[in-house]
Amino acid sequence: MVDTVEASANKLRVFVKDTLLGEDISIEVNMIVLAVGMTPSATSDLNLSYRLGKGLPELKYEFSDSHFICFPYETRRTGIYAAGTLRAPMDIASCIEDAQGAMLKAIQCIEATKRGESVHPRSGDKSYPDLFMDRCTDCKRCTEECPFGMYDETEKGTPLSNPSRCRRCGICLGSCPERVINFADYSINSVSAMIKAVEVPDEFEEKPR
Known part of the structure; x- marks a missing residue:
């Protein structure tokens, strides 16, 4: 620029x-x-039913945020891929090539969804967040910190998960102060156990707790 x-x-x-x-x-x-x-172009016309807004998240210059975790076509809305001048200034030839890449990503998304697998970032993962709601305090940390809008809220403000939007990034797992959220293949307890298993020399005062 x-x-x-x-x-x-x-x-x-x-x-x-x-x-x-x-x-x-x-x-x-x-x-x-x-x-x-x-x-x-404005993306609010998509009229998405996300609590974070009807359109796609935008970058500084109003282009679609399609570089999340360095993947050029993916947006923070699972199954929606940006291409062409929606995500960056480019000429016609570049737009055509860009659209082909986004189309292939969309095909991969459809095929993975049919198999019940994660689309990204961990391809093949079939686990979704498992919420133990008996301990939930409705603090809204998960609904506010999830970058993909996976969590909605009930009329009472209780988190309501929508697994079809989930990217299995684990941000909600780390944000929950009550350890309500876990995955089938990893959890706060399993991660803590791995950290505690690391041998720390005696001369270091700070050790995993």
């Missing part, structure tokens, strides 16, 4: 912002040709 342009002797110096790496770059050129500005 072009930031500023300065005249330098008989040439021009362009200062650009690499939005992917977050770095400032300076380039010396003879001529500059600026493309027509692009404005991403």
Whole structure:
């Protein structure tokens, strides 16, 4: 993204912002040709039934947040994939190639769902969060911290899980102060046991508890 342009002797110096790496770059050129500005389409028309909003989460420049955990097509809405100028400025040829990649991801999603498997990030995982609601205090930590909108709420504010949106990231497991949430293949207790099993030399005062 072009930031500023300065005249330098008989040439021009362009200062650009690499939005992917977050770095400032300076380039010396003879001529500059600026493309027509692009404005991403609004996604609120999708009218999604998420407590986090009807559209897709957006990045700083209003482009769809489709780089979560470094996967270019995936959005924070399971089963919805962004492509083309919805997620970044690009020309027609790049849009076509980008759409093909998003289409393949959508096919993988459909096939995995038919088998009852996780789509991402842990492909093949069949476990979902298991909530022991007897200990739940309705603190809403899980509903607020889940980046994928997996949890809705009842009229009383009690968490209501929607497994079809789950990515098995485990954020809700770590956010719950009452240890209400666990998975079939890993839990707070299993992770704690693995940490405690690590041998720490006696000279270290801080040891796993």
